[in-house]
Amino acid sequence: MPDVPLWTDCNQACAFCSNPTGDFREQAQAHSFEALKEKLARHKAGGGERVFAKFDEVRDYFTLTGGEPTMHPRFFDVLEHIKREFPERELRMLSNARTLASEPFARRLLDAAGIPFETGVILCGPDAETHERIAGAAKGAFSQTVRGIENLLRLRKEGQRVEIRMVLTALQMPSLRATLKFIGERFPEADRVTLIFFEMEGRSEWRFDDLKIEMTECARQLDALYSILRDFRELRLYHFPLCALPARLWPFVWNTLDPRKVVFKLECRDCPVRLSCVGIHKTYARKMGAGDLRPVERPSGLAPTGFPFHPFEALRR
Numbered sequence: 001m002p003d004v005p006l007w008t009d010c011n012q013a014c015a016f017c018s019n020p021t022g023d024f025r026e027q028a029q030a031h032s033f034e035a036l037k038e039k040l041a042r043h044k045a046g047g048g049e050r051v052f053a054k055f056d057e058v059r060d061y062f063t064l065t066g067g068e069p070t071m072h073p074r075f076f077d078v079l080e081h082i083k084r085e086f087p088e089r090e091l092r093m094l095s096n097a098r099t100l101a102s103e104p105f106a107r108r109l110l111d112a113a114g115i116p117f118e119t120g121v122i123l124c125g126p127d128a129e130t131h132e133r134i135a136g137a138a139k140g141a142f143s144q145t146v147r148g149i150e151n152l153l154r155l156r157k158e159g160q161r162v163e164i165r166m167v168l169t170a171l172q173m174p175s176l177r178a179t180l181k182f183i184g185e186r187f188p189e190a191d192r193v194t195l196i197f198f199e200m201e202g203r204s205e206w207r208f209d210d211l212k213i214e215m216t217e218c219a220r221q222l223d224a225l226y227s228i229l230r231d232f233r234e235l236r237l238y239h240f241p242l243c244a245l246p247a248r249l250w251p252f253v254w255n256t257l258d259p260r261k262v263v264f265k266l267e268c269r270d271c272p273v274r275l276s277c278v279g280i281h282k283t284y285a286r287k288m289g290a291g292d293l294r295p296v297e298r299p300s301g302l303a304p305t306g307f308p309f310h311p312f313e314a315l316r317r
């Protein structure tokens with residue numbers, strides 16, 4: 001599942017964005033249709049060369065990222081090219097869905113993407129004030145994102161999924177309960193809700209003091225919302241080492257971090273769940289010390305899946 005950064009520019013400036021700083025957003029030329037075609041051809045040829053920085057070696061699907069991928073000036077040409085060159089691959093796209101507030105655009109996307117296709121939409125809060133403040137977005141952005149999600153849910157075909165994502169930082173936690181309730185009430189047909197502990201790198205470093213929170217504190221607040229979390233059609237937690245979470249949240253854990261981005265502490269050698277754990281994001285270890293993370297007992301009553309990306313199933317009753 002290589003992450004394919006389609007377009008570096010974005011119509012938001014989310015406080016937690018981990019995209020690189022510097023001239024990242026000025027690299028339009030490196031993401032022109034021609035440049036992307038050339039990269040995709042090299043990726044298709046294989047040969048051991050790493051073309052895309054994240055997950056280049058995985059070959060079952062593409063995740064289109066940005067910036068905001070739908071802002072690419074030749075977005076549909078890129079999409080159609082990928083579908084033509086890699087017809088067997090599933091497509092996923094991460095978006096803030098504001099462009100999808102336009103029904104014709106959303107309809108054209110769903111037609112061009114085919115099946116299987118999944119859109120992951122970032123939501124930052126339960127109302128315009130909270131969402132637009134955290135997303136660094138202009139007035140009206142929240143209602144565009146909401147309309148974008150509604151269009152996706154209304155116009156999608158069988159085999160096209162919609163995920164709603166939240167990145168967890170200290171800014172989101174006070175309104176998390178309200179945001180989860182909003183998602184549950186407004187978008188009950190959403191296939192999945194995914195909560196992601198933020199990566200302390202790139203643009204998010206600019207507001208690090210506002211964003212920082214210990215993982216175990218974030219987990220404690222999540223656990224207090226367990227009765228809401230368990231009611232979603234599907235809930236996933238990304239970027240949490242197992243020891244950060246109470247055992248009843250382990251069945252929601254999916255391990256999606258690139259192994260090159262994580263470290264393990266010395267004491268992790270003796271941890272009974274070491275082989276099921278995603279590890280500690282290097283930036284969390286460096287900036288927060290990771291003193292809150294330490295080996296835990298393997299809980300009884302959890303069923304191992306044997307699948308490294310999703311190591312445990314729901315608690316047996």
Ligand code: SF4
Binds near residue numbers: 272274280
């Ligand atoms: S102690 Fe280390 S290996 Fe064990 S769950 Fe925590 S981070 Fe993972």
